[in-house]
Amino acid sequence: MEGGEGGGALLSELYKSAQKFLIRTKEGLTRLEAIEFSSGASSSASSSASSSFALAGDPMELSTAVRRDIGQIQSLCAEMDRLWRSIPSPGQRGLWKRKVEQVAEEADSLRKSLDRQALRHESRIQEAKDRKDLLERANGDSDHVLRIFDEEAQAMQSAQNSSKMLEEAYATGVAVLSKYSEQRDRIKRAQRKALDILNTVGLSNSLLKLIERRHRTDKWIAYGGMLSVIVVVFMFWKWIH
Template identity: 65%
Template sequence: MEYSGGGGGATLSEMYQSARRLLLSARDGVARVERLSSAPTSSSYSSAPLVGGGGPGDPAAAEGVRREVAQIQGLCAQMDRLWRSIPAKGQRDLWKRKVEQLSEEVDSLKETLDRHTLRQQKRILEAKERAELFERANGESSHVLRIFDEEAQAMQSAQSSKRMLEEAYGTGVAILHKYADQRDRLKSAQRKALDVLNTVGLSNSVLKLIERRHRVDKWIAYAGMIITIVVMIAFWRLTH
């Protein structure tokens, strides 16, 4: 049994077949649009016109496909009204599934076309920005070269400063190690001297004098470490 919208209009089966043909045509159109838009510029513009005419960068190239999608959506809306009026539940459920599947396919195709349109708009914008950059570069090539030279010199200076700082750091570490060795030797000598003095029975005043001298030597060693660190920090700041 055929179901029509009344008034001698197309039947549900005829609408469905028309919608399927349009869907196949729209799929082919989207595939051609995407294929030509992703091809190199020279080959793309020499290719045959797409549905609706125009090159891959022409908005009219995808406009024909978009019109087909709109026609399919219109047919789906009409078929959605028609299958609801089918009295037999089995036929009604069958047409419901067919129309819903067709609607999902055309919605997916429309999303693909929308994504393609967004990509094309992005490419056009990027191409325009590149053209503006090249135009400015042609008028400012000497300025750009000078900037590159300054950047190269700055990088060389930074590398030299880094090497000098590493050398200064190594020197400072060596000095600190030397101070540490001297402190250990002073402690050892102090212990030996105390042992000798205790053996010969020197007075407590002499021992206290030696202890004060040891504290002075220790502060001298600490001061030397601090001065070395301050010199390294100041040198680093001057080179940067």
């Protein structure tokens, strides 16, 4: 009987310790949930929490402390499971069996709640990392798009400058051809007057033929000059494009 009474007393002490750990573990889980949904909830947590939780302001530290207490409860349950089997009274043995099983079930439920909370915490960390990576990629893509726009704007400006240069070259060519045309007309008029004068003074036919050949030569020189200008303008246009 003394062994049974001693075992019952030790069971009572272990059971009280397990109940204290259960209360503290539930308070820790409550604080973790408050921290999860409100960043300022940890500062308004109950002052009745144990000193180990009071020092665990960081969620990771608090989670570690809760998991450590659950381990303590499970160790106490293993010890109580060994002790209640040695109680000689069937009634007392059945009562302690139910109490130990209840404590073990609560500890297992708290462990599962802690695991779910840890998974949610990891999920939030991963989501925050994914958002950060997405923003960094978005900023990088924006810079790339801006560079493309800058390059296109530069190319467009270069094309506009080239077009302007081509127009100026064309205008210059037209002006040159116009000058050649004016000079040719003046030369023709001058030659006609010279021929009229020469005919009047009775110059020889050989001199007249010489003047005509010179006229034809000047005409081909004028045509060659105009053709050269056209070729230069065309080659410049091809070089730009």
